Amino acid sequence: MWKSPEPKKTYDVIVVGGGGHGLGTAYYLAKEHGIKNIAVIEKGWLGSGNTGRNTTIIRSNYLWNESAFLYDHSVKLWENLSQELNYNMMFSQRGVMNLAHNEHDIKEMKRRISANRLNGLDTQWLETREIKKLVPIMNTHNLRYPVLGAAFQPRGGVARHDAIAWGFAMRADEMGVDIIQNCEAHSIKTKNGKVVGVKTSKGFINAKKVAVVASGHTSVLAKTAGVRLPLQSRPLQALVSEPIKPVINTVVMSNAVHAYVSQSDKGELVIGAGTDGYNSFTQRGGYDVMEETVRAIVELYPIFGKMKMLRQWGGIVDICPDASPIISKCEVNGLYFNCGWGTGGFKATPGSANVFAHTVAHDEPHKINAPFNLERFSDGRLIDEHGAAAVAH
Amino acid sequence: MILINCPYCGERDQSEFSNGGEAHVARPENSENLNDKEWGKYVFYRDNPKGIFYERWVHTHGCRKWFNAVRNTSTDEILKIYKLGDNPPNKESFSNTLKTPSGEPKVGSGNFTVKK
Numbered sequence: 489m490w491k492s493p494e495p496k497k498t499y500d501v502i503v504v505g506g507g508g509h510g511l512g513t514a515y516y517l518a519k520e521h522g523i524k525n526i527a528v529i530e531k532g533w534l535g536s537g538n539t540g541r542n543t544t545i546i547r548s549n550y551l552w553n554e555s556a557f558l559y560d561h562s563v564k565l566w567e568n569l570s571q572e573l574n575y576n577m578m579f580s581q582r583g584v585m586n587l588a589h590n591e592h593d594i595k596e597m598k599r600r601i602s603a604n605r606l607n608g609l610d611t612q613w614l615e616t617r618e619i620k621k622l623v624p625i626m627n628t629h630n631l632r633y634p635v636l637g638a639a640f641q642p643r644g645g646v647a648r649h650d651a652i653a654w655g656f657a658m659r660a661d662e663m664g665v666d667i668i669q670n671c672e673a674h675s676i677k678t679k680n681g682k683v684v685g686v687k688t689s690k691g692f693i694n695a696k697k698v699a700v701v702a703s704g705h706t707s708v709l710a711k712t713a714g715v716r717l718p719l720q721s722r723p724l725q726a727l728v729s730e731p732i733k734p735v736i737n738t739v740v741m742s743n744a745v746h747a748y749v750s751q752s753d754k755g756e757l758v759i760g761a762g763t764d765g766y767n768s769f770t771q772r773g774g775y776d777v778m779e780e781t782v783r784a785i786v787e788l789y790p791i792f793g794k795m796k797m798l799r800q801w802g803g804i805v806d807i808c809p810d811a812s813p814i815i816s817k818c819e820v821n822g823l824y825f826n827c828g829w830g831t832g833g834f835k836a837t838p839g840s841a842n843v844f845a846h847t848v849a850h851d852e853p854h855k856i857n858a859p860f861n862l863e864r865f866s867d868g869r870l871i872d873e874h875g876a877a878a879v880a881h
Numbered sequence: 882m883i884l885i886n887c888p889y890c891g892e893r894d895q896s897e898f899s900n901g902g903e904a905h906v907a908r909p910e911n912s913e914n915l916n917d918k919e920w921g922k923y924v925f926y927r928d929n930p931k932g933i934f935y936e937r938w939v940h941t942h943g944c945r946k947w948f949n950a951v952r953n954t955s956t957d958e959i960l961k962i963y964k965l966g967d968n969p970p971n972k973e974s975f976s977n978t979l980k981t982p983s984g985e986p987k988v989g990s991g992n993f994t995v996k997k
Contacts, residue, residue, distance in 0.1 A: 707929040718927070
């Protein structure tokens, strides 16, 4: 599907990280900015990091204008991505529902819905009986935190996680991008405040620009270039059940009891848990976190009580203090970071790659990602999305 | 799930504890004279190493006392636990078993405590 060349001596741009965000960055750099001498280096195989470790939920119902523009830019690209890449993303706009379990949830969600509607997003409020109609298997009343309503975004949904990595990889490869797997970036070399290349497990590669999209390991790499980022890396878990007949045809998330679930086309329930309460790079996560989520799932959906879980995994997510990403230049010339996606980066894959490619090509941000700079951690213009992030951190 | 040896109560499940992030971050002196950048570094920036990490824990569902720990974040192995006010142990006293510069074992994930 793509060539696997040995690295050349020099590239115009090296993208570190062969997940969806990194491969998308290379794709948009080649397609929209005419830069062809690009390498994407990946320490494992394509999409083996968080691109393959998430619950594939896509939505854009974020509170603040900056986030709404960024995430909806992405949803709009998702809507046409199968055609654009000529590869089936299996993008299914089955809707995403965020449940309210108490007075505060209701107020916070209605505020968010109003903000969304002012930004032209399709979020709406559902009463409990409307939720029951969409998800008949849900137990809305006989539980500790009853379901009092929900925010619903019909344009949200799910997609196939591998497809976005492979789709971007194939089209980037056709435009001459070198996709180099099993090539681990060890350190970023700089000289007089300018980036000169990347030391990798396949030797040193020169580069005019280096774009780091390494999710949980971004701060480890940044440190090798002398850059400190406001990130903390934590395991985030998900699990998948045995396949059953279709019982749930939308995505249901609950922030308060911490359970979110959708059903894959194979019939498995895809369940997302929270992050562990401490920094770790172990890619597994604690049993107590899983137990908490499964307990909430069983209470919300009693029919899942006797189901068996097939697989569980963890990915290392990099969390920013304001639960918003960093898509930014830094104090080193020619070094760019797209990181801090925390618990919700998959939905943003095409949008983030698109604006990041612009940032790398022009050495200045696209107007959509300009607010997601590093300066916000000193000038105070934080974009606090802890409410919309919907995963406990 | 990891077991943590609380210096006051003994070994308990990690779920009884809360993590307090990086240890030994001192509030800067004369903070009124700091510029926004310096203040931002203190408020938002913390170390995030893959490997030896000095951190704080509190035994929330036990004695509710705070203490420090040294943990290897690539394996979750707790190397040392010491009380607040004690001198932090020397970083060189812990052998770093990580196999590549970024801390990954040569094959697979950072999960080598499970593999061995």
